[in-house]
Amino acid sequence: MNPILEHMTGLHTLTDDVIAMDLLINAKNGVRNYAMAVTECATPEIKQILMKQLDEAIDSHEKITIYMMERGLYNPYHFTEQIQLDLKNIQTAMNIPS
Incomplete structure (x- = not known):
């Protein structure tokens, strides 16, 4: 997006860190x-389709996690970091104009 438009809309405060974390949370x-849908499905055919989609969702989550870890955006093994x-991401999100 154009930097002027980003600043006018308040989107300039959306850093890669915040966007990546939002993507990880959604994944x-x-x-x-x-996983919940798999346990609730009515037929084996639907269950098979949902299991395939679950596997793909798990793969996507893993890719996002690795991407973030490699860039220092996510530290699941270093709690204090x-x-x-x-806290930095929270502060950034709180500074986005509503």
């Missing part, structure tokens, strides 16, 4: 939703 929700990243 995680997708995995959970597919992750808390600092989360």
Whole structure:
């Protein structure tokens, strides 16, 4: 997006960190939703389709996680570092004009 438009709309505060974390959270929700759907389906055919989609959602989640870890945007094994990243992302999100 054009930097002037980003600033006018308040989107200049959306950093790669915030966008990546939002993508990861949504991927995680997708995995959970597919897993629940698999347990609720009525036919073996539907279950097979949902299992395939669940596998794809898990693969996507893994790719996003690896991407973030490689860039220092996500530290699942270093709790204190992750808390600092989360606080920074929270502050960024709170500064987005509504």
